Amino acid sequence: MFEHALPPLAIDEPIRKALSDGAWVAFSLSGGKDSGASAYAVSQLLDRMGHPRNRRIAVHADLGRAEWNSTPALVEAIAVRIDVPLTVVRRPAGDMVARWEQRFESGKRRYEALETYNLIGPWSSSSLRFCTSELKVQVIGPDLARRFRGQTIVSVIGLRRSESLGRRNTPISRIDDRFAKSGNAAGTRMINWHPLVDWSDEQVFAAHARHGLPLHEAYHLHGASRLSCAFCVLASLRDLSAATGAPDNLNLYRHLVGMETRSTFSFQPQRWLADVAPALLPASLLRDVQRAKRDAGQRRQIEAAMPSGLRFVKGWPPRLPTPAEATRIAIARYPILERHGLENRFPNGPAVFARFAELLDSKASRATAL
Known part of the structure; x- marks a missing residue:
């Protein structure tokens, strides 16, 4: 039988109880091998548990131009295979490429206004993964919370511990309070479930091959x-x-x-x-x-030669520059402003010094207001 050929799924008591109580199950589908395998394997488990099929959906966060062109069709094929309706959500303010472009435009405006010490680039990073947070989590979570208000929602997510050092401590499940606070009056409750945490790459690919699961062309x-x-x-x-x-x-x-x-x-x-x-x-x-x-x-x-004692920290700026430091900052900013066609609003030391004083006054006012 199919179910005996699959490696065991990771499941804990909170998930067992939620499923036995008829929680909604939302399969998070990215088009990747892990989300496809987890959706299929969990579907088999739910059938055996007698979980109602009409309380299951699939959700895909469309990243727009940043996606492989074949991803939408692949996601649809997985949803058909597990026989659940598919919902596609998108960031209202634009796709992933637009978010990168918006970040750089914002960074240039802030640099021009001397609200940042260094020019900020467009790209997300390992420490600033707004590609995941803003275009996936912050879109899918609120959508599920609105649609299933007052319900328990189990989100099936294909994370595995062997993927990276950062995921080696991934739990089997965790309560997600970001979009449905525990104990809220509406009674909405969200739980993230990672059923494949202990699977290896080989096991995931084997599941696809053995059971004919749709596999993305990227692989x-x-x-x-x-x-x-x-x-x-x-x-x-x-x-x-x-x-x-x-x-x-x-x-x-x-x-x-x-x-x-x-x-x-x-x-x-x-x-x-x-x-x-x-x-x-x-x-x-x-x-x-x-x-x-x-x-x-x-x-x-240029940026490495700027006064180190004024580098960006939380609550920047930390202090007023000396007159000499202010002059160095003005000189350093000029070629960067020119390269990006930005206005040089603080072209000399006194202008930079006055801007720092203004920023510090604003920071002090905010602290007093708190």
């Missing part, structure tokens, strides 16, 4: 080890190269390289996306890449 055609955005800020060189091998990703690849050239920030801290497949870039864009790399090196040198 079986292009050799990717993981699926996320077509080009992920956390991806390995292997997975970035795999993405460039898909013709449907070419326009996205060139667009993101263009963002590197305009921002002078590499897609990953130690890797320019432009260097992954330069043969796919037109000559004009390659020239822009070389200029951006030179400008990025200049920017790093």
